[in-house]
Amino acid sequence: MANLKDTAVKAVQGVALWLEERLHITKMWNATAGHAIPKSAASWFYVFGSGTLLCFIIQIVTGICLALVYQPTGADSYQSLEHLTYVTPLGWYLRALHYWGSNFMVAIMFLHMVQVFMFGAFKYPRELNWISGVILMLLTLGMAFSGQVVRWDADAYWGLGIGVAIMGRIPIIGPEVVHWFLGGPIIAGETLSRFFTLHVFVLPGAILALVALHLRLVLTTGINEYPEPGKKVVKETYLKEYDELVHGEGGMPFAPDGIGKDVAFAGFVIGLIAICAFVFGPKGPEALPDPTLIRTAPRPDWAFMWIFAVASLIPDWSETIVLLVAPMIGILVLIALPFYANTGEKSWKARPVSVLVVAVGVVALCVLTWAGIASPWSPPMEAWKADPTPEKLLVGRTPLERQGALVFQNKQCRNCHALEGSGGFRGPLLDDVAARLTPDQMVRQVIQGGGNMPAYGKNLNPAEVEALVAYMKTLKPANVPAASDMTRPNAPTPGAPAAKPAHTEEEGHKTAGL
Amino acid sequence: MSSHTQKHQDHGDEHVGKPPESAGCCGGMFKEAKKDPTRRDFILLIGSGLNVVAGMLMGIPVLGFLMSSWKRRSPHKWLSVGALSKFPESTTRLASYTNPGAQKWDGPLAQIPCWVRRLEGEKFQVFAINCTHLGCPVRYFEESKLFMCPCHGGVFYQDGRHAAGPPPRGLYEYEYKVENGELLVDAGQIPTLSQPV
Numbered sequence: 001m002a003n004l005k006d007t008a009v010k011a012v013q014g015v016a017l018w019l020e021e022r023l024h025i026t027k028m029w030n031a032t033a034g035h036a037i038p039k040s041a042a043s044w045f046y047v048f049g050s051g052t053l054l055c056f057i058i059q060i061v062t063g064i065c066l067a068l069v070y071q072p073t074g075a076d077s078y079q080s081l082e083h084l085t086y087v088t089p090l091g092w093y094l095r096a097l098h099y100w101g102s103n104f105m106v107a108i109m110f111l112h113m114v115q116v117f118m119f120g121a122f123k124y125p126r127e128l129n130w131i132s133g134v135i136l137m138l139l140t141l142g143m144a145f146s147g148q149v150v151r152w153d154a155d156a157y158w159g160l161g162i163g164v165a166i167m168g169r170i171p172i173i174g175p176e177v178v179h180w181f182l183g184g185p186i187i188a189g190e191t192l193s194r195f196f197t198l199h200v201f202v203l204p205g206a207i208l209a210l211v212a213l214h215l216r217l218v219l220t221t222g223i224n225e226y227p228e229p230g231k232k233v234v235k236e237t238y239l240k241e242y243d244e245l246v247h248g249e250g251g252m253p254f255a256p257d258g259i260g261k262d263v264a265f266a267g268f269v270i271g272l273i274a275i276c277a278f279v280f281g282p283k284g285p286e287a288l289p290d291p292t293l294i295r296t297a298p299r300p301d302w303a304f305m306w307i308f309a310v311a312s313l314i315p316d317w318s319e320t321i322v323l324l325v326a327p328m329i330g331i332l333v334l335i336a337l338p339f340y341a342n343t344g345e346k347s348w349k350a351r352p353v354s355v356l357v358v359a360v361g362v363v364a365l366c367v368l369t370w371a372g373i374a375s376p377w378s379p380p381m382e383a384w385k386a387d388p389t390p391e392k393l394l395v396g397r398t399p400l401e402r403q404g405a406l407v408f409q410n411k412q413c414r415n416c417h418a419l420e421g422s423g424g425f426r427g428p429l430l431d432d433v434a435a436r437l438t439p440d441q442m443v444r445q446v447i448q449g450g451g452n453m454p455a456y457g458k459n460l461n462p463a464e465v466e467a468l469v470a471y472m473k474t475l476k477p478a479n480v481p482a483a484s485d486m487t488r489p490n491a492p493t494p495g496a497p498a499a500k501p502a503h504t505e506e507e508g509h510k511t512a513g514l
Numbered sequence: 515m516s517s518h519t520q521k522h523q524d525h526g527d528e529h530v531g532k533p534p535e536s537a538g539c540c541g542g543m544f545k546e547a548k549k550d551p552t553r554r555d556f557i558l559l560i561g562s563g564l565n566v567v568a569g570m571l572m573g574i575p576v577l578g579f580l581m582s583s584w585k586r587r588s589p590h591k592w593l594s595v596g597a598l599s600k601f602p603e604s605t606t607r608l609a610s611y612t613n614p615g616a617q618k619w620d621g622p623l624a625q626i627p628c629w630v631r632r633l634e635g636e637k638f639q640v641f642a643i644n645c646t647h648l649g650c651p652v653r654y655f656e657e658s659k660l661f662m663c664p665c666h667g668g669v670f671y672q673d674g675r676h677a678a679g680p681p682p683r684g685l686y687e688y689e690y691k692v693e694n695g696e697l698l699v700d701a702g703q704i705p706t707l708s709q710p711v
Contacts, residue, residue, distance in 0.1 A: 075621025157623075158650055161704070162665070165649035168706020175709040176584050183583045185703030186613050189620035190583075290622035292610045294643060294651035297664035311648055312666040316680045319647075320707075377667045381653055411658040416667070426667040426679075454669045454677030459659045 033255035036246035040226030042258040047265035048112035054266050055105035062098040072196035074189035077152040081285045096277035104273055106303050120346025121224035123233050127338035129217045132210050134334045139207050146199035148301045154287035158298035160187050169320045227346035305372030306365050312377045376425035379415040383423045390420040404471025407464045434476035438485045442469045592698035601632040606654050614702050641674050642686035642705045686710045
């Protein structure tokens with residue numbers, strides 16, 4: 001028995017040695033997974049890089065599965081997505097894993113970037129780690145955008161239209177860029193083929209190559225030690241100090257000693273992606289990607305929602321500059337960062353400006369994303385016929401005033417002006433318009449427009465204006481006086497009995513009770 | 515030679531940058547090359563030249579292929595958006611034309627929508643569907659005679675003029691003509707600010 005065991009051990013050892021002699025496994029291990037890291041770097045803050053890579057691997061595996069069924073043509077891609085979702089066994093789950101994997105990849109990549117920035121890991125000698133990371137971030141966002149395109153639905157089609165409209169603002173070469181982006185003069189089947197190629201060959205290939213470089217740099221420059229305030233990076237001494245740290249008492253091999261938290265985080269991320277995929281399922285495809293079905297309100301995926309919001313919130317004159325130049329400046333600033341702040345303090349505790357930049361950046365991104373999701377500037381196109389006029393804004397009104405309420409709905413006013421919180425928020429709420437505008441001002445505003453409102457002059461006849469203004473005069477809270485014009489304090493108001501007081505909620509209910 | 519190989523194995527690849535006997539890589543071999551520079555240099559030179567020529571034979575066509583979408587502009591063609599009878603006077607109707615470059619695998623993508631406003635007789639205005647702000651599809655409302663954009667709230671009057679919101683100009687308008695009872699438009703590319711139809 002013992003003999004048998006010895007023989008077995010010897011056989012295994014023999015095979016291992018045979019392989020070792022040819023593959024130099026020990027050396028490879030020591031130079032890669034077993035490389036020395038500072039003990040302080042085995043921190044929960046250091047798990048986001050491996051987490052992003054893990055998500056990318058999940059994306060490759062699930063993406064290959066999806067590509068087995070998906071058809072990248074204008075005629076068939078929507079049907080193939082539906083087939084994947086409803087017919088292919090577990091197709092829905094693979095699509096959901098791929099969608100949630102991409103969400104987690106973008107999110108964890110962002111955490112990784114923030115952590116690296118806060119911990120000063122971009123400083124000497126890790127400038128190239130940071131720059132390759134910035135390019136990886138851009139490639140990942142490219143994957144998110146092209147992924148949104150190959151999920152070929154109405155949002156994908158019109159999302160391309162938005163991309164085209166931004167690129168079309170480039171001076172001189174705009175049309176060439178647009179045609180190159182689309183693979184032709186118009187969004188067509190070739191556009192989809194092009195984004196499919198980008199999404200499954202070009203960008204993942206580039207990501208793999210850059211990940212190789214990124215990891216190679218991690219090995220050559222070493223993992224950043226956990227920074228302490230007051231411990232400044234000095235170019236002349238850093239490399240020597242780091243070498244002494246990782247090869248002395250303060251160091252240990254990444255695997256097996258320092259990898260534990262990465263492994264735990266990996267399990268957590270995989271589990272979370274699986275749970276999200278299982279519970280929430282895949283996204284879309286939503287409306288049919290048929291350009292002639294224009295009853296659609298295109299929205300980008302959440303990772304680009306902030307851009308959608310920026311495009312609405314900045315002043316109109318600045319749009320071309322902000323949309324074209326600001327991204328370039330942003331990328332240049334990110335690339336220049338490790339050279340601008342090459343040495344000195346690493347710890348965020350000693351870098352208040354960096355903390356402020358991150359705080360403001362995160363808050364801005366969150367607020368813009370939230371604003372993009374809410375998009376109060378987008379008129380809800382069905383509000384004029386779908387949103388009921390609130391009951392209490394109708395009771396007790398005269399026939400003329402009610403006629404005005406009808407004009408208000410029929411002329412699509414509701415698409416931009418909400419009543420009691422329902423309708424559009426593009427223009428001011430009209431619940432209290434009578435407290436803000438005199439009837440004269442209402443007439444002028446309706447007829448001439450202005451202040452970001454179209455002029456309705458040609459599209460309303462005098463009777464409609466009269467009814468509309470009569471109705472608007474009733475829209476104000478009970479305890480607020482009606483707006484008055486100091487030059488004409490007792491002016492008769494058009495279309496309504498002059499002495500009649502504005503309606504209040506209370507009066508309305510009384511009238512209804514009678 | 516054997517001792518050199520042994521050494522190489524011991525120190526591993528990480529140290530080849532600093533071999534003790536020479537400043538360059540792989541010392542011994544490098545010195546040997548110096549003895550007979552002309553023939554090896556010549557082959558390297560010819561080989562490199564061959565690569566450049568052969569690389570151009572491949573590389574230029576690859577670039578040409580990739581850039582060919584620049585040339586694939588639609589030839590100026592008159593495209594039908596439908597018979598005149600589809601467009602009653604003083605109405606604005608949604609219509610579409612077939613992308614002249616469409617392939618049969620494009621499916622529904624081949625149809626490109628546009629808004630046709632018939633003023634009277636053979637007087638028309640044909641607007642591109644794309645908002646001039648960021649290209650979203652504008653919708654027409656007959657009651658208020660306005661085009662509204664669902665993305666950022668751009669509004670246009672029925673004649674295409676900018677009425678409100680962020681768009682920097684009025685709607686893009688196609689050239690049109692009437693032939694054999696059909697309305698034809700000069701279209702075929704997505705309009706942008708730098709190349710309006």
